[in-house]
Amino acid sequence: MAAMRTFAMKLDAVRRACAALGGAAVLAAAPALAAPPAPDGGRAPDLDAVLLHESMTVSADGVTRTVTYRERMVRRDGHVWIERVPPSGAKRAHAGGAHAHEGLDAARTPPSRGGARPAAAAADAHAGHRHFDFDSAARHVTNDGGRIGVEYVDAAQRTVVAVPPAEYETTGFDGSWDNAFYITPPSQLKRLAAQSKPGPAPGTRWYEQTVGAPRAQGTNRVLWSDALQAPLVVEYRSADGHASRKLTLTLTPAPRANALPWRQLQSYTRKAYVDYLD
Template sequence: MTAAAKLQALLAATVLAAVPLAAGAAGDAQAPDQNLRIQHHVLSIGKDGVQRESRYADRMFRRVGTVWIERELPAALRADHEHEARDAKVHIGHAHADNTAAPLWLRRDASGKVEVGMVLRAQRKLIEVDAANYGNVGYGGSWAPAYWLVDPAVLPRMKSLGAAGPGVQRYEQQQGESTVRIDWDVAGRYARRIEQRNAHGTSLNTMTAMPIAAPKTLPWQAVEAYERGDYSDLLD
């Protein structure tokens, strides 16, 4: 499970009875377009005293009913992924990392049906992912956290701490020994920051979102011409 998925699972546990505010396409329309760089930082100190730390970043482009999520990769790793894709080596048995690092194109129609596509650029393929394999490609299975970075339904159930800055509202939730804080961009309609830490200072999980420039061409516009495939194609 990725750091983002773990954070969202913790938030979901606090709002089991909540009704999502973004239940349909009309809810999506309340959110302005966003172009974001999302940084993840996970730190833990084990019982052996060893500190373990990981960092990674994604780029996210949001339009009504559409989300594109793409991992930032160093040039050497990006070239390696492209080489393996050209050689038709991308499959489940090869490495889960190859799949979670591939761009995801999420689409939701007016009825609420979600389609999840994994993009293999070097092969010019769009792989449609079934619900049973969402976790294998890094999608948590819930539209709201992908679209808003946190389900807005969690916010009314959290303690409001007031303004965290211009246009930003801060919320806090205690759950056992863990504390979750969310900085919500009121106008932009997304979570600028989500932080989860334990009371002992041995666990920290943060997500920080910052606006970036919009691309000249939205990434899914190029993908529309790609060959379609099913996730089962990768199981060979």
């Protein structure tokens, strides 16, 4: 168990370094400003979107690495669903390489969301052992009267795994409902300077902050939508130009109420996180 947790924590560190900034991790102190108001008496609206994540890093030896991936986000009162959007043909490719995928996990291109994997993750799949891939599973975060819960869903295996609070970080969840619900919480905008010029659409505005931390010198920018109560763009660019991260939100059609993803899980097998600890 200890070996698995150490490995998962390393993956989580990679995820935190590579993921597009949600605003909370590197925002230094700045003059406080009023947070943008939420519509409808403070209740944020439903949200259906695709999140495009883009990052670029230049290593000390001059190698440029770029990462791009997409996630589907469904937000309702008390629910946030995030799932990776696979590229076209990915399922066929995965099926064709199923016998080799154990050895390729560490070389996957998309940044990890953290991944609790058993210590015996390389065990022969034909022996009946299969680890749960938290990186590619959908994440369902719930808020029931202030009680936060998180579960991961593997649609291919029709399995739902509930994760206890003590293991949130191991699976890549920071435990914050606001971070999950808003992407960049309105409270974080208080630490950024609102630009005098409005954003490109009515009800939007750019917020900006210069970061002076020793290992994160650069600029954070957030394009906030008052109507959506969510950022349309979150980006960071290092002062030396060697690193950049960007998240772009694009609205998508809303599913029918009875087609919401967390309402499709009645027939799924439910397991506990401990079931995957070897």
